[in-house]
Amino acid sequence: xxxxxxxxxxxxxxxxxxxxxxxxxxxxxxxxxxxxxxxxxxxxxxxxxxxxxxxxxxxxxxxxxxxxxxxxxxxxxxxxxxxxxxxxxxxxxxxxxxxxxxxxxxxxxxxxxxxxxxxxxxxxxxxxxxxxxxxxxxxxxxxxxxxxxxxxxxxxxxxxxxxxxxxxxxxxxxxxxxxxxxxxxxxxxxxxxxxxxxxxxxxxxxxxxxxxxxxxxxxxxxxxxxxxxxxxxxxxxxxxxxxxxxxxxxxxxxxxxxxxxxxxx
Amino acid sequence: xxxxxxxxxxxxxxxxxxxxxxxxxxxxxxxxxxxxxxxxxxxxxxxxxxxxxxxxxxxxxxxxxxxxxxxxxxxxxxxxxxxxxxxxxxxxxxxxxxxxxxxxxxxxxxxxxxxxxxxxxxxxxxxxxxxxxxxxxxxxxxxxxxxxxxxxxxxxxxxxxxxxxxxxxxxxxxxxxxxxxxxxxxxxxxxxxxxxxxxxxxxxxxxxxxxxxxxxxxxxxxxxxxxxxxxxxxxxxxxxxxxxxxxxxxxxxxxxxxxxxxxxxxxxxxxxxxxxxxxxxxxxxxxxxxxxxxx
Numbered sequence: 379x380x381x382x383x384x385x386x387x388x389x390x391x392x393x394x395x396x397x398x399x400x401x402x403x404x405x406x407x408x409x410x411x412x413x414x415x416x417x418x419x420x421x422x423x424x425x426x427x428x429x430x431x432x433x434x435x436x437x438x439x440x441x442x443x444x445x446x447x448x449x450x451x452x453x454x455x456x457x458x459x460x461x462x463x464x465x466x467x468x469x470x471x472x473x474x475x476x477x478x479x480x481x482x483x484x485x486x487x488x489x490x491x492x493x494x495x496x497x498x499x500x501x502x503x504x505x506x507x508x509x510x511x512x513x514x515x516x517x518x519x520x521x522x523x524x525x526x527x528x529x530x531x532x533x534x535x536x537x538x539x540x541x542x543x544x545x546x547x548x549x550x551x552x553x554x555x556x557x558x559x560x561x562x563x564x565x566x567x568x569x570x571x572x573x574x575x576x577x578x579x580x581x582x583x584x585x586x587x588x589x590x591x592x593x594x595x596x597x598x599x600x601x602x603x604x605x606x607x608x609x610x611x612x613x614x615x616x617x618x619x620x621x622x623x624x625x626x627x628x629x630x631x632x633x634x635x636x637x638x639x640x641x642x643x
Numbered sequence: 644x645x646x647x648x649x650x651x652x653x654x655x656x657x658x659x660x661x662x663x664x665x666x667x668x669x670x671x672x673x674x675x676x677x678x679x680x681x682x683x684x685x686x687x688x689x690x691x692x693x694x695x696x697x698x699x700x701x702x703x704x705x706x707x708x709x710x711x712x713x714x715x716x717x718x719x720x721x722x723x724x725x726x727x728x729x730x731x732x733x734x735x736x737x738x739x740x741x742x743x744x745x746x747x748x749x750x751x752x753x754x755x756x757x758x759x760x761x762x763x764x765x766x767x768x769x770x771x772x773x774x775x776x777x778x779x780x781x782x783x784x785x786x787x788x789x790x791x792x793x794x795x796x797x798x799x800x801x802x803x804x805x806x807x808x809x810x811x812x813x814x815x816x817x818x819x820x821x822x823x824x825x826x827x828x829x830x831x832x833x834x835x836x837x838x839x840x841x842x843x844x845x846x847x848x849x850x851x852x853x854x855x856x857x858x859x860x861x862x863x864x865x866x867x868x869x870x871x872x873x874x875x876x877x878x879x880x881x882x883x884x885x886x887x888x889x890x891x892x893x894x895x896x897x898x899x900x901x902x903x904x905x906x907x908x909x910x911x912x913x914x915x916x917x918x919x920x921x922x923x924x925x926x927x928x929x930x931x932x933x934x935x936x937x938x
Contacts, residue, residue, distance in 0.1 A: 380746040388734075480730035484786070487694050488747040489719040639657075639697035642687055642728070 381485070381495060385502035388475075389468060393506045396464040400457055400510070400542075401517045407453035408521045411446060415527055418444040434585045442607055446522060446530045451538055451603035458545050458598065459578055464510070465546035466570035468503045469553020472496075473635065474563040482640050492636045500628070503550055511543040534610045541601040548597035548620055549574065551627035558631045558638070594619060645672045645708075647794055647825040648693065652702035655688055663688045663849045665702070670827055675820055677840035677857070678829040685849040686829040687727065690798050693827075694724060706794065720748060723792035727799035729783035731771050737782055738767040741789060748790040759785040762815055763808065776803040784812060788819065795819060795826045801835060813839060834923060866904065869897040870911060871918040881910060 414421065421444070425433065442448025473496075476482040485495060518539050522530065549570075556569060563569055581596030593599035593616070600616040648670035655662035663685040670676040680686050691697045693704055695715040704711045706718045731740050738756075745752035760767050763781045771782060780803045787795065795816070801809050816839065820826060830836050836843055837857055845852045865887075871894060878891045885902030894917070900907050911919065 380743065384743055388732075479732065480728065481732055483696065483724075483726045484731060484744070486696055487719060487722065487724040488744070489716045490747060491716050494716075637698070640691070641697070642691065642726075 379498075381490070381498035382502050385499050386505060389502060389506045392467070393510055396461075397510045397513055400460055400464075400514050403457050403460060404453060404514070404518050405521055407456075408450070408525050411449050411525045412527065414449065415444050431586050442604075446526050447534055447538065447607055450518075450522065450535065451607060454538060454541065454603060458542050459574070461510075461542045461546050462549045462574045462578075462598070463570055465507055465549040466553045466574050467566055468506060469550040470557045470563060470566045470570050472499045472503060472554055473557040474560065474566065477562050478564070483642070486640055493632060496632055496635050500554070507543065507546050507550060511540075511546070514542065515539045531610065534606065537606050537610065537612070538603060541603065541606070544601050544617075544620065545597055547624055548600065551624040552597070554631045555627045558634045561641070646670065647672045647707060648827065649705040650689070650693075650702075651704065653689065653692060653699050653704055654701045655692055655697065656700050661685070661849050662700070666846070666851050668844045668851060668854050670825060672825055673820070673823060674841045675816070675826040675828060675839050677836035677843035678827060678846065679831060679833060679836050679843055680846035681831055684846045686846060687798055689846070690796055690827070690829060693796065694719070694722070721793040723787040723790065723795045725783045725787040725797045725800050727802065729779050731779070731782060731786075733772040734770075736768060736770055737765065737774070740771060740782065741767070741785060744786045745789055750790065752789045755789050755791060756785060759788055759815075762811060764811075777805060777808065780804055781808070784815070788815070793824055795824055797826065797828045799830055800828070801830070801832070809835075865899040865901050867897070867920075867922040868900055868907065869895070869920040869922075870916055871895055873915040873917050876914065880914070881907075883907070883910065
């Protein structure tokens, strides 16, 4: 419990900053919605002029773009990207932080098992992300109610918002594996930006090629906003694969960390 | 005597870098045990294995009679460790860090923290970030001792401490020792080991060269003499039993001596001298001594 609270406190500042940033992106997009929807017809004609591949890459879905849910899912592609960086940052720094700040010797010579250390750190990371999502989700619903022109389906809206959390959990797990495997990570941001953007581009490519299998290679595509809009639910097969990947990543992290030599720096 | 630490053929190899080979020695309950060797000889590797920060390639070690890997969390309740390089969570205040450290042990350490901080002259309200190296070291000392451990493991603890604080720190260790704590003290400075320890293990290039009582070590040790005399001396004046490497250069005599110091001192007092230097041999010279003995 003491490690959990200590870690939570350590993430406090960055969680606040990310929360504010994510909410700011959302507010910025949503406040543009009323003017967009007013000129919907003109915009549609304009956007139709864009090549289809480009529209797919930008995940512009013209049929839905001018409904609040469609517009929100467009905004989400940016919000989720930023959120992925947040999650990846936390994940990568979980273990590497101790090595970089040379505090591993402090923590690991205390009467605790390494498993308990990983659990506490994971729980703290999870709690930070959960908190981010709860507050962000509440803010998003409030904002949507402010700018709506007609009633919208709140469940679908929440399902859309929840994609942020799902993608974040995947990147959190990925970050932990990387941080446990690497001997020393000098700059967390470099690692997480590189990884997140690589997966983002893989996902974008998949969008252009309309290839279903490629979706499995990008955490961003496990939750497809277009599908959620249409069906007001998730694609179960992707959720299962995602959950398995997270479980494998976390299991591996536990195993590697408990076998790892902690070298003096 | 019960053994607090039993190291049994411990080996750790890392790729091409040297680790430790076949290390065995015991530390008895209630003793201050020195562990000396030059930098990179394997002192830290041994200590880090004892603390299960790294895992042995082969061999094993027991602390309090229990395997140090298998029972690591349990053993560590009674271990206080001070790493050679202390570097604690920067964003915390000293007192926050010490409380965090104390929270791992199921006892109230508040009083002990205050006592130790007073002895070591440590300001608890400062941010760790703002502390000098020596003061960070003090945080490390307090952190290592606040739960009144039965076994204190110190890895080059004095670097960065000024002489006054070193003195206080040694007194503190002696007090803990009187209360019954066992101390494993690693260092590359012979004099501090000599001052505190009952026995020492000497490690060189990953292997234990000798485990000796300090008293035996001192008897076997050379002292370096350099004497400036007022008048030129007979070249053979200092050529007595136990003297080696005698060099006489007009009014300057230098030699190495091993044996009863009084015989040399008497000789010195019989001549008019301008200056005299008596030096401890440095560690390299002691190792030379052990190598010669082995060869």
